[in-house]
Amino acid sequence: MSSPDVSAGSGLETGAARPPRPAEVSRPALGLSLLASELVTLFRRWRTWAMLGALALIPILIGIAIRVAGSASPGRGPAFLDQIAGNGLFVGVTALVVATPLFLPLTIAVVSGDTIAGEASLGTLRYLLLAPAGRIRLLIVKYLVAAAFCIAAALVVVVVGTLVGWALFPVGPVTLLSGGQVSVGEGLLRFLAIGAYVAVSMLGLSAIGLFASTLTVVPVGAMAATAILAVSAQIVGAIPQLEWAHPFLFTDRWFDFADLLRSPPAWESFADNALLQGAYIAVFGGLAAWRLATRDILS
Numbered sequence: 001m002s003s004p005d006v007s008a009g010s011g012l013e014t015g016a017a018r019p020p021r022p023a024e025v026s027r028p029a030l031g032l033s034l035l036a037s038e039l040v041t042l043f044r045r046w047r048t049w050a051m052l053g054a055l056a057l058i059p060i061l062i063g064i065a066i067r068v069a070g071s072a073s074p075g076r077g078p079a080f081l082d083q084i085a086g087n088g089l090f091v092g093v094t095a096l097v098v099a100t101p102l103f104l105p106l107t108i109a110v111v112s113g114d115t116i117a118g119e120a121s122l123g124t125l126r127y128l129l130l131a132p133a134g135r136i137r138l139l140i141v142k143y144l145v146a147a148a149f150c151i152a153a154a155l156v157v158v159v160v161g162t163l164v165g166w167a168l169f170p171v172g173p174v175t176l177l178s179g180g181q182v183s184v185g186e187g188l189l190r191f192l193a194i195g196a197y198v199a200v201s202m203l204g205l206s207a208i209g210l211f212a213s214t215l216t217v218v219p220v221g222a223m224a225a226t227a228i229l230a231v232s233a234q235i236v237g238a239i240p241q242l243e244w245a246h247p248f249l250f251t252d253r254w255f256d257f258a259d260l261l262r263s264p265p266a267w268e269s270f271a272d273n274a275l276l277q278g279a280y281i282a283v284f285g286g287l288a289a290w291r292l293a294t295r296d297i298l299s
Contacts, residue, residue, distance in 0.1 A: 031137050031140075031141065034137070034138070034141050035141045035144060035145070038141055038142065038145045039145055039148060042111070042145050042148070042149065043152075048111075048149070051107040051110065051111075051153070052107075052152065052153065052156050054103070054107075055153055055156050056156050056157070056160040058095045058098055058099050058103065058157060058161075059091050059092060059094075059160050059164050059165075060160065060164055062091055062094055062098065062164075063088070063091045063161070063164040063165060063167075063168045063169070064168070066084045066091075066168075066169075067168045070085070071084070071085035071086070078094055078097040078098050079094070079097050080097065083175070084165065084169060085169060086169075086170070087165075087169065087171060087172055087174060087175070088162075088164070088165025088166055088167075088169030088171050089162060089165050089166075089171055089184070089187055089188065089191065090165065090174075091161040091162065091164050091165030091168075092157065092159070092160070092161025092162045092165065092191050092195075093158070093161070093191055093194055093261075094161070095157045095158075095160075095161040096154070096157050096158065096194060096195065096257075097255070099157050100201070100254055100255065101234060102231070104153055104154070104157075104198070105202070105226075105227060105230035105231070106227055107149070107153055108146070108149070108150060108153070108202045108205050108206055108209065108226075108230075109205070109209055109223045109224075109226035109227035109230065110223050111145075111146050111149045111206075111209070112146040112205070112206040112207075112209025112210050112212075112213065112222075112226060113212055113213050113219055113220075113221075113222035113224075113226050114213065114219045114222070114223065115145070115146055115209070115213045116139070116210070116213040116288075116292065117212075117213040117214075117215075117216050117219040117221070117222045118213070118219045120216075120217040121217050121218065121219055135289075135292050136292075136293065138292075139210070139214075139285075139288055139289055139292055142210065143206065143207065143210050143281075143285065143288075146206040146209065147203055147206055150199045150202040150203060150206055151196075151199045153199070153202070154195045154196070154199040154202070155195055155199070157195070157198075158191055158194070162188065162191065171184060172184065173187070174186070174187030174261075176262060176263050177261045177262050178262045178263045179263075182263075190260055190265065193260050193265070193270075194257045194260050197256075197257040197260065197269075197270055197273065198254075198257060200270075200273060200274050200277055201254045201273060203277045203278075203280075203281060204277035204279075204281060204284075205226065205229075205230055205250060205280075207280050207283075207284040207285050207288070208226055208229060208250070208280065208284050209222065209223070210285065210288045211285075211287045211288040212225045212226050214288045214291040214292050214295065215291065230251065233250060233251040234251050236249060237249050237251055237252060250276065250277065250280045252276065253269065253272060253273040253276055254273075256269040256272075
């Protein structure tokens with residue numbers, strides 16, 4: 001009795017292409033779906049909007065203070081503060097100077113420190129990892145969400161500052177640090193580039209917060225550790241005796257965005273800052289991936 005012919009038309013003959021499995025086809029879609037879901041979750045939280053609202057208050061308070069009390073004396077207060085009364089466009093960049101050392105890092109620490117530890121504390125991390133996305137894909141999605149908050153936070157300060165300055169003060173050509181002037185349109189583009197610079201500056205801190213979040217199931221602990229590290233790095237950066245360590249600090253180039261207000265703008269500072277933050281993303285992102293891949297998930 002002859003055996004049935006299973007080769008013809010069955011797709012099992014030698015050299016035939018194997019049909020893709022459903023999981024292989026859907027993994028990229030699952031990753032995008034997970035990213036969209038996490039972004040919606042982040043920006044639906046009252047805590048997220050409370051933090052963005054607190055950041056928006058910085059340029060509002062600066063604008064009102066200058067409007068009521070008058071122009072600041074040159075050399076006193078934050079950089080560009082004495083420029084506001086003459087040109088309201090400087091409210092946004094002055095607010096960034098004020099927010100960058102403490103307020104922005106605090107909000108970034110909250111979001112990044114909650115990425116993994118928050119899920120673990122709620123008991124949802126185990127269920128997320130059961131999805132076909134996998135641990136590393138989940139980690140990447142969580143980091144991208146934290147990076148999106150970095151962008152949103154910096155843009156809120158710049159945009160609100162610009163609107164406040166436009167409403168309270170005269171607006172005109174922007175005087176650059178090199179002494180020349182550019183049009184209002186180009187000035188706005190430069191301030192937007194400064195906002196992007198600050199957002200990039202926070203990406204390294206986000207990676208540190210992501211790693212801290214994989215070490216604990218207590219989100220507050222990861223948030224506090226990330227914020228304390230941000231403050232400590234700035235303290236080390238202010239000590240002349242530790243100058244040898246300054247180039248290795250993720251905070252070292254946080255305030256080099258003033259180079260974008262020169263003629264022509266010094267984009268080398270932007271590139272150097274991006275390279276520095278990229279190194280921190282690689283190191284601490286790798287540590288976070290190793291930690292999550294080897295960790296026993298019980299919650």
